[in-house]
Amino acid sequence: MLSLAVLAFLLSVVLTLVVRRALRRRAGRYPKDAPQRFHVGYVPRLGGVGVLAAWALALAALPLLQWAELAGNIDTSRIHLSRWGLMLLPAVAGGVLEDLTQRLTVRWRLLLTLASALLAWGALGVSVPRLDFAWIDGWWSAWPALGVALAVLAVAGLPHAFNLIDGYNGLAGMVALVVSLALAHVALQVGDRELAALAVALAAATGGFLLWNYPRGLIFAGDAGAYVWGLLIAVISLLLVQRHPIVSPWFPLLLLIYPVTETLFSIYRKLARGDSPGMADALHLHQLVYRRLVRSVLDEDEARNMLKRNNRTAPYLWSFVVLTVVPAVLFWRFSGVLLGFCVLFAVSYVWAYLMLIRFKVPRVFRGSRM
Numbered sequence: 001m002l003s004l005a006v007l008a009f010l011l012s013v014v015l016t017l018v019v020r021r022a023l024r025r026r027a028g029r030y031p032k033d034a035p036q037r038f039h040v041g042y043v044p045r046l047g048g049v050g051v052l053a054a055w056a057l058a059l060a061a062l063p064l065l066q067w068a069e070l071a072g073n074i075d076t077s078r079i080h081l082s083r084w085g086l087m088l089l090p091a092v093a094g095g096v097l098e099d100l101t102q103r104l105t106v107r108w109r110l111l112l113t114l115a116s117a118l119l120a121w122g123a124l125g126v127s128v129p130r131l132d133f134a135w136i137d138g139w140w141s142a143w144p145a146l147g148v149a150l151a152v153l154a155v156a157g158l159p160h161a162f163n164l165i166d167g168y169n170g171l172a173g174m175v176a177l178v179v180s181l182a183l184a185h186v187a188l189q190v191g192d193r194e195l196a197a198l199a200v201a202l203a204a205a206t207g208g209f210l211l212w213n214y215p216r217g218l219i220f221a222g223d224a225g226a227y228v229w230g231l232l233i234a235v236i237s238l239l240l241v242q243r244h245p246i247v248s249p250w251f252p253l254l255l256l257i258y259p260v261t262e263t264l265f266s267i268y269r270k271l272a273r274g275d276s277p278g279m280a281d282a283l284h285l286h287q288l289v290y291r292r293l294v295r296s297v298l299d300e301d302e303a304r305n306m307l308k309r310n311n312r313t314a315p316y317l318w319s320f321v322v323l324t325v326v327p328a329v330l331f332w333r334f335s336g337v338l339l340g341f342c343v344l345f346a347v348s349y350v351w352a353y354l355m356l357i358r359f360k361v362p363r364v365f366r367g368s369r370m
Helices: 002-022 047-060 062-067 081-101 106-124 134-142 144-165 171-189 193-213 222-243 250-255 257-273 285-297 303-330 335-358
Strands: none
Touching (some): 081 106, 106 144, 106 222, 134 144, 250 303, 257 303, 303 335
């Protein structure tokens, strides 16, 4: 498994650099007045293409690694890499098109991720087989279409959740890396080395991308990267729960509760204002952290300090993610405990959001320069 991780990491480092150099000139075409723009200069997107290519090439090289006795006992015939590629194709193609043109409408992006979700069901058989509550599971198993519908909704929605939190250097990438490692850990606990290999390769490829993305922000993942992370993590999570009844279906929800809560709260907030849920704004939790906690103590007029502010925003949210990943990994078999932590996080999120809305930095800090 270590050799697979090293290969995926090195491939991602090289391929992300290739993408960055190839698209550097195109970066000048991106609009400067977008509500979610928090950087200066021209930064190419499509870092997700490097992540996806590194992930796929590393997994395709598994037989060669095994032949060289550099990889352990992984049944490559159970991975079905071509099916994963088919599942990814519609959404990632749409993400690439959006990253290149900035002209793909929200409706088309939703339809393309839905197409990938339906392919995940058709090609990989994803479903939610149970909820681990006796009073529900009886009729849940009698209506398997419910499990399929919930799985399709999860696979179609998670890419947009990752896209929504991908606002600052290192934020979405670190979430994807930590969640992938948690999935790999539990997969190894239940003896599923194939799913573990998929998750480890994704974590390593994401790490290679982060080498260029954080802290300097030399390339962004773009919509394509968010869709790669969302789709792969969603399907790996669902297959882990499906294949192993000992794994609670609430385990992946707690792992991903931050982007899920951010997305649901964003939809509620926009509908309450009478706006379309697909309309971009600058009122997400990470943006409030940026404005309330970070921007006030750094000079806004200097590009260098703008980069510092960008880089210092993500660690606040990383701590938020750790507070969910740690209990998820510790209690991955216990649905009641996991559900309790999910509720606790949702309450904590709303409380933190309201506190940030009302928060004012003391005058002594507002006047400082760092």
